[in-house]
Amino acid sequence: MNKQPLRERFPNITRVPHHVGIVMDGNGRWAQARGLPRLAGHKAGTDNIRRVLQAATELDIKVLTIYAFSTENWGRPPEEVAGLMNLLGEVIRRETRDLHANGVCIRHSGRLEGIAPHLQRQIQEAVTLTSENRRITLNVAFNYGGRAEIIDALRHIMRDGHAPEAVTEALISQYLYTGGLPDPDLIVRTGGEYRLSNFLIWQAAYAEYYATPTFWPDFDEVELATALEEYSRRDRRFGKVPQPGPGQAAIVSPQ
Numbered sequence: 001m002n003k004q005p006l007r008e009r010f011p012n013i014t015r016v017p018h019h020v021g022i023v024m025d026g027n028g029r030w031a032q033a034r035g036l037p038r039l040a041g042h043k044a045g046t047d048n049i050r051r052v053l054q055a056a057t058e059l060d061i062k063v064l065t066i067y068a069f070s071t072e073n074w075g076r077p078p079e080e081v082a083g084l085m086n087l088l089g090e091v092i093r094r095e096t097r098d099l100h101a102n103g104v105c106i107r108h109s110g111r112l113e114g115i116a117p118h119l120q121r122q123i124q125e126a127v128t129l130t131s132e133n134r135r136i137t138l139n140v141a142f143n144y145g146g147r148a149e150i151i152d153a154l155r156h157i158m159r160d161g162h163a164p165e166a167v168t169e170a171l172i173s174q175y176l177y178t179g180g181l182p183d184p185d186l187i188v189r190t191g192g193e194y195r196l197s198n199f200l201i202w203q204a205a206y207a208e209y210y211a212t213p214t215f216w217p218d219f220d221e222v223e224l225a226t227a228l229e230e231y232s233r234r235d236r237r238f239g240k241v242p243q244p245g246p247g248q249a250a251i252v253s254p255q
Ligand code: IPE
Pocket: 024, 025, 026, 027, 028, 029, 030, 068, 069, 070, 073, 084, 191
């Protein structure tokens, strides 16, 4: 493995996104290409999280949201769903202590309801244990759906008795599962599809999008750095006119 720091190897990374969201897609096709069962792809995909989290930490990304299981994924064959649930339990048991030691703050975005009670407990314990850590936040979108999230937020807002006039973008953001986290700056999708699949649909309103054909188990630190190089080239306008870049003279209109 190349030991040279990523920022030196990739000097074209001139801006690091604060929050990156990843749609970890392509596990099934990765396995299929090797003549393996789909679950072997999910296992390889789960193992890959450690490598990408390490690279994200090195690159000084502060929040990494990973899409691990969608509300729509319940529609897969029962054995696959059961396998994905087992993998979640396994990975929490195996990794939490190390993540905690490395300053990782674990968050969960999604509905706990619907997940087996013992897994709910494991998730909550990992979140509580690591809540004070500040090096990087690993936000795991599990049993997550963007539309379900908005419904849950609205129900909660109404239950808390907010007046209609008090409902603002900031209030809704605060009530989402991601409350308190900044919006994602960059959404990466592996596996070659060009869609959000119900991921962070509210929060990604102004995110930059990056898609790669690489299947998730093969997405490594070079791939992440390449996505950040591409992000560095983007001009984020937020509906306004281009900002003068460094070295460019600002055009000042006469008063
Ligand atoms: C992504 O990989 C993981 C989950 C959705 C849980 P897929 O399982 O969707 O892989 P492909 O898209 O079938 O290759």
